[in-house]
Amino acid sequence: MKSAVLVFPGSNCDRDLAVAIEQITGRAPEMVWHRDTDLPEGTDLIAVPGGFSYGDYLRSGAMAARSPIMAAVGEAAAKGVPVLGICNGFQVLTEAGLLPGALMRNAGLHFVCRPVRLTVENSQSIFTSRYQAGEQIVIPVAHHDGNYQADVETLDRLEGEGRVAFRYSGEVNGSARNIAGIVNAAGNVLGMMPHPERALEPAHGNSDGRRLFEGLLEAVA
Amino acid sequence: MKARVFVTLKPGVLDPQGKAIHHALEGLGFEGVEDVRAGKLIELDLAEGTSDDEIAEMCRKLLANTVIENFKIERLGA
Numbered sequence: 001m002k003s004a005v006l007v008f009p010g011s012n013c014d015r016d017l018a019v020a021i022e023q024i025t026g027r028a029p030e031m032v033w034h035r036d037t038d039l040p041e042g043t044d045l046i047a048v049p050g051g052f053s054y055g056d057y058l059r060s061g062a063m064a065a066r067s068p069i070m071a072a073v074g075e076a077a078a079k080g081v082p083v084l085g086i087c088n089g090f091q092v093l094t095e096a097g098l099l100p101g102a103l104m105r106n107a108g109l110h111f112v113c114r115p116v117r118l119t120v121e122n123s124q125s126i127f128t129s130r131y132q133a134g135e136q137i138v139i140p141v142a143h144h145d146g147n148y149q150a151d152v153e154t155l156d157r158l159e160g161e162g163r164v165a166f167r168y169s170g171e172v173n174g175s176a177r178n179i180a181g182i183v184n185a186a187g188n189v190l191g192m193m194p195h196p197e198r199a200l201e202p203a204h205g206n207s208d209g210r211r212l213f214e215g216l217l218e219a220v221a
Numbered sequence: 222m223k224a225r226v227f228v229t230l231k232p233g234v235l236d237p238q239g240k241a242i243h244h245a246l247e248g249l250g251f252e253g254v255e256d257v258r259a260g261k262l263i264e265l266d267l268a269e270g271t272s273d274d275e276i277a278e279m280c281r282k283l284l285a286n287t288v289i290e291n292f293k294i295e296r297l298g299a
Contacts, residue, residue: 059286066283095286102288105237149234149289174235 001220003029003045006073008053008064011088013195017049020197024213034067039076044220046073050087050142050195060103060145061091070096082126082216083189087143090181090191099184099191100158101150106143107174113142115206117169118180118194122162125183126219127190130211136169137208139194146193148175148182158182166192222267223297224276228285229260 003025005018014031022028029047030040039046053064064070070092077083077098085093093099106112115138120131131137150158155176158164166181173193181192196209230236236258243257263284265276276294285292 058284062283062286094288100288102286104235104289107235107237109237109241147235147237174237 001025001027001044001217002040002042003027003047004032004039004043005029005047005049006034006064006069006089007031007049008034008067008092010051010055011049011053011064012051013087013197014049014051016195017047017086017197020200020209020213021045021047023200024210025217032069034064034069037068037072039069039072043076043081045216046076046081046083048073048083048085048089048092050089053088053092056088056145059091059095061088061093061095064088064092065095065097074098077184077189080186080188082220084127084216085189085191086195086197087141087146087193090193091145093189093191098189099182100154101148101176101182103145103193104147104149104174105145106147111142111144112146112173113140115140115199116172116180116194118166119169121164121167124162125165125187125190126216127183127212128165128215129219130215138199138206139166139196139209140198141172141194143173143193146173146175148179148193150176155179161185163187165190166194222269222271224265224267224271225295225297226263226265226276226280226284227260227293227295228263228280228290229293230258231289231291234289 091103120135123133168178196212199206199209238259239257280292
């Protein structure tokens, strides 16, 4: 699988994500600078990493979403190339309009940094095919702006179309309907606040994130 | 010319920062504060002749997230 990890100034999870992808796919991703205008030829997976791009100035993900590479990401996504956005990557994808809604300051005002229990809502997507619908998994979160909000109509549509991928099993950050991750209408773009790349192997304390990457590899290969 | 852009959360959108400020004001003993909403003020120093439409375009494209935020433009001076 030929993957690309976007690199924005200030992001601090791009290497973690690259290591995770290389472990699963056996091939190191291309690191693509935000000022580039093209993705490497034949990119099978675009990964948008977590970690405070542009220092979260203005709004989380706002500046990264308007960087030159995002036009190419939008075009690739429209053609069906899988796009995985984690944490700040989720914020970037909503700011870029590739996913609906917005991520706001956590309702409790605290930075939340701990393993959280999630329910896998849908195992039909290319991102969740290795999980069972309704299964409980544990993945760490680390964010200040993870409070997912959208209007009622959008929330109803997301739920009605089975586009909620993951839900927090308890209150974490005030997210509407406890949403932790959603996919786009075509099913090839996932945004999620928890960090599956930090739950990959026993040394991480938990390997529940591993199957997300394995499912992707299987879908793309 | 200078312009100011005020970015505020839309009515009905939960404002955790406003709530925290509200609690802090109550803690200081100020009574009668019904509600607090926090927003952003962005000052722009612009070329002469920049139109309101151009500033509004800046707001829609970057300065405000219109999913959750409103913006208001104020021109300063003549």
